[in-house]
Amino acid sequence: GNSVTQMEGPVTLSEEAFLTINCTYTATGYPSLFWYVQYPGEGLQLLLKATKADDKGSNKGFEATYRKETTSFHLEKGSVQVSDSAVYFCALKTSYDKVIFGPGTSLSVIP
Amino acid sequence: DGGITQSPKYLFRKEGQNVTLSCEQNLNHDAMYWYRQDPGQGLRLIYYSQIVNDFQKGDIAEGYSVSREKKESFPLTVTSAQKNPTAFYLCASTGEPNQPQHFGDGTRLSIL
Numbered sequence: 001g002n003s004v005t006q007m008e009g010p011v012t013l014s015e016e017a018f019l020t021i022n023c024t025y026t027a028t029g030y031p032s033l034f035w036y037v038q039y040p041g042e043g044l045q046l047l048l049k050a051t052k053a054d055d056k057g058s059n060k061g062f063e064a065t066y067r068k069e070t071t072s073f074h075l076e077k078g079s080v081q082v083s084d085s086a087v088y089f090c091a092l093k094t095s096y097d098k099v100i101f102g103p104g105t106s107l108s109v110i111p
Numbered sequence: 112d113g114g115i116t117q118s119p120k121y122l123f124r125k126e127g128q129n130v131t132l133s134c135e136q137n138l139n140h141d142a143m144y145w146y147r148q149d150p151g152q153g154l155r156l157i158y159y160s161q162i163v164n165d166f167q168k169g170d171i172a173e174g175y176s177v178s179r180e181k182k183e184s185f186p187l188t189v190t191s192a193q194k195n196p197t198a199f200y201l202c203a204s205t206g207e208p209n210q211p212q213h214f215g216d217g218t219r220l221s222i223l
Contacts, residue, residue, distance in 0.1 A: 032209040043117075043201050043214035044154075051209060089153065098169075099144075099203075099212055103153040 002027045006090050006102035013080055013109050021075040021105045023064075023090035031092040033057075033066055033073040038087045038104070047075075047088070080109045113138045117202050117215035123223045124189065124196060132187045132218045134202035143185035144203040144212065147171060154201065160185055189220060197221050 007022040025031065032051045036044040048057030053068035062077045073090060090102040115136045124130045136143065142161045146154040156169030160179040174193025179185055185204075189196045199219050203212040 032211075034211050036211075036214075041217075041219075043115075043216045044203075044212075045214070046211045049211055093209055093211075098156065098159065099205075101154045106151075 002031070002092060002094060002100045004090050004092055004100050004102035006088075006105050008105070009087075010106040010108060013107070015082055015109055015111050016079045017109075019075070019077040019080045019084075019107070021088055021090075021107070023073045023075065023102060025071050025073065025090075025092050025100075027071075027092055027094055027100075029094045031094045033064070034091045034093070034099075035062070035064055035073070035075050036089040036091060036101075038089065040086075044089060080107070082109045082111055085109045115202055115204055115213055115215035117200075117218050119218060120216070122218055122220045124220060125223050127191045129188055129190050130220070132189070132200055132202075132220070134185045134187065134215060135183055136185075136202075136204045136213075137183060138204055138206060138213060139182070140204035140206040140213070141182070142205045143179070144205075145169075145175075145177065145185070145187045146201045146203065148199040148201060148217075157187065157200075 003026045034049045035047040037047045038044045048059045050057040050066035056065045064075045087104045089104045093099045118133045144159040145157040158177040160166035176188045201217045202215045205212045
């Protein structure tokens with residue numbers, strides 16, 4: 001079946017550090033891949049997406065590249081800020097019915 | 112602006128009581144979803160609906176019920192059969208296959 005695996009958190013970084021959150025997936029067919037962010041007490045917001053192999057999604061300094069050969073969609077940011085502290089979810093969607101979410105990775109950025 | 116509205120933001124349930132969480136969207140999306148999120152955990156799918164008057168159970172449907180009488184609305188009832196209802200409930204919708212889901216701001220349900 002379809003599944004998403006994310007690196008375990010929590011992740012704690014100093015401001016301006018480089019961020020990588022690993023995400024790998026298992027899926028039949030050709031899934032679309034997403035990263036969502038959740039700030040405390042709020043719903044999920046779409047951060048970026050990629051719909052086919054080698055696509056690069058980017059938004060607010062975050063990037064992720066759809067790697068079909070390694071079934072990965074790692075999230076990166078060159079210089080994190082305190083305001084990036086949140087929970088990040090990797091997700092995949094192969095059809096109209098369901099999205100498969102990873103367990104989420106909590107990020108704390110300290111000044 | 113189009114979006115998803117969940118209400119109320121906070122809800123308290125007494126023992127043996129059913130409560131209904133509201134979810135309304137004005138995005139003209141066909142598919143709608145309900146998720147449960149427990150502290151420090153990911154999202155678990157409760158129910159979803161692809162079209163009006165049709166819905167399917169997700170992974171943790173026991174103790175919950177839904178209806179989809181209108182395209183814009185997908186209310187979730189937490190019944191007294193749900194013995195551990197304290198959680199954060201998120202509603203989502205999507206318009207096209209392989210497009211991302213849009214989420215509401217959630218309802219936090221607690222037991223009195």
